[in-house]
Every structure is written in structure tokens, then in C-alpha cells.
Amino acid sequence: MTVLKKSEVKRAALVKATINLVNNQGFHAAPMSKIAKMANVSPATIYLYFENKQDMINQVYKEVKAEYVAFAFETFKDDLSVEDGFELVWRRMAKYKLDDIEKGFFLSQCENTPMIDVESRQEGVKNLAPLLDLWDRGIAQDIIKPLSHHLLYAFSIYPLAFLLNAHKRGDFKITNTHLNDAYQAAWASIKK
Template sequence: MAQLQKSIDKRTALLKATLQLVNSGGIQGASMAKIAKAASISPATIYLFFSSKQELLNQLYLSVKSSFTQAAFVNYAEDISLEKRFKTIWHQMVHYKLKHPEEASFLSQCDNTPMIDDQTRQEGLLFLAPLFDLWKEGISKGVIKNSSPYLLYAHSIYPMAFLMNINSKDLCTADENILNESFQMAWDSIKA
């Protein structure tokens, strides 16, 4: 049991070190040697867990995406209006990003670069199924615009990355008033 925990701890340390290095120096700055050093693990040990840097990045992406979506859908209830359900999801996503700026930055980088392979990106989208289901329901009821989920995401969720970026640079404080106004703009962009 102790050996299993040690193995889990090493893998976790590698993922955390990769997250920090990618955020501070970009994907190119996160060499396997630097990751090993930051995780206090020998470089050869990395390959016991991950066959390549690409696999390490893909696994980190799935881990962060899973954590993000678990936070987004916690206490998700289907017995309230579509707008209130979307508002709950949207606010929980924002609060996750505010509480986990490193993870939010990493996900934002993943959206803008090809560092995550297509198969892994598609797997990550599966975590968002409750949101896509909500949109399908909204479209069928005429509450949400009849548009692709990618366009709905682009106009209602993706702007969060920009909001988090300007918040982190102290250009606009993401207080409750700003978040409520931002949500309203997101909702207005997708409602029918």
C-alpha cells in the first residue's frame, strides 16, 4: 500500500511540476529534465509514468479538465429553469478559475495551441456533456439559439479566459457585480 501511495505521489508531483513549468515558461520551456528536477524525481522515472512529453501533457490536460468540469457541475440540478442551470454552471466555472489560476491558465493555453492531441481534446470535451445536453434541451425548447455547441461555447464560456486574464493583471476586478454582468452578456449571446 505504501508503494502504491509513493507511486501516486510521484505522478502527482510530475503533473504539478509540468503545470507550473508550462505556465511560467511555455510548453517549450517545460523540458522533461526540468520537469523531473522540479518534481524532485530522476528523469528516467518520468518514463515509468509517461511514455513521452506529449503523453504527460495530454494526461495533465485531462486531469485539469476533469477537475474543472467536476467543479462546474457540482450540485447540478435539472429541476430549475435552463437559464438558472446555465447560470449555476457558468458561475461555478468562473469561481473554479478564480480559485485555481494555474489550472485556468493552463486550460487557456491548451485552447490556443496544438500541444494537446486531437484524441485527448475530444476526450476532454466528453467532460462537458452536461453543458452540451443543457444546450440541446434549450435549443429543442426554443430557449437557446439553434447553433453549434462550439459557437455557443465560443460566445458564452470562452470569454471567461479573457476575463480571468484581465482580472489577474488587475485591469478589471472580477467581483460579483462584474461576474453577474458578464454572465448576463454570456446568456444574452446564446438565448433565442
């Protein structure tokens, strides 16, 4: 509607190009010049939208993470039972990552790298609040083991990243059966 619209297009192209390039060869093989070329803009244009490369990576991370979490919780409602709620969220997380492998893989790569700064990572975690609340409810109801959120996350959510990586590398094809098995394993690991 406004003049800004055009810029949104360019920004989106830059974000997409960044994800694409980082995925294919890692951060070190995603130079600004290539990102610019893939997004069909001048290198200088990048700096109209982002402060620098660090900032760009972090913004892209935060955006994708936010989109991911939003999708995961979109149909979630507080009145669901703990188990139903967890399964719903878990399956939507898996769905998001499998439906948009590029973004899913990008998130996985960011999970362990020091390129994402502390603040961005914390902001990413904050979005998970509804899940943590659900876990706390489950713990209170004696349905879920009374463990640290870190442990619950490590065993029920984090494994998806590994499966996705193996899937993307071609080592392992995630079928529907695998997905069901995986959910069962996730739930088994945290349920009381």
C-alpha cells in the same frame, strides 16, 4: 494504503510541476529536467509514469479538464430550469478557474495550442455533454437560440479564458461585479 500510494504522490508532484512551468513560460520553457527537479524526482522517473513528453502534457491536460468539468457539474441537477442550470454551471466554471488560477490558466493555454492532440481534445469535449444537453433542452424550450454548440460555447464559455488570461497577466482584475456582468453578457449572447 498500498505501495502505489507513494507513486501517486510523485505523479501528483509531476503534474503540478508541469502546470506550473508551462504556465510561467510556455511549453518551450518547460523541459523535462526542470519538471523533474521541481517535482523532486529524477528525470528518468518521469518515464515510469508517462510515455513521453507529449503523453505527459496530454494526460495532464485531460486530468485537469476532467477535474474542471467535474467541479462544474458537481451540483448540477437535471431538474433545474435551463436558465438556472446554465447559470449554476457557468458560475462554477468561473469559480474553478478563479479559485485555482494555475489550473485555469493552464487550460486556457491548452485551448489553442497544437501541443494537445486531437484525441485528448475530443475527450475533453465529451465531458461537456451535460452542458450540451442543457443547451439542447433550452433550444427545444425556445429559451436558447438554435445555434451550433460551437457557437454557444464560443460566446458563453470561451470568453472566460480571455478574462482569465488578462487577470493572470495583471492587465485586468476580475471583481465580483465583473463576474456578474460577464455572466449577464454570456447569457445575453445565447438566450433567445
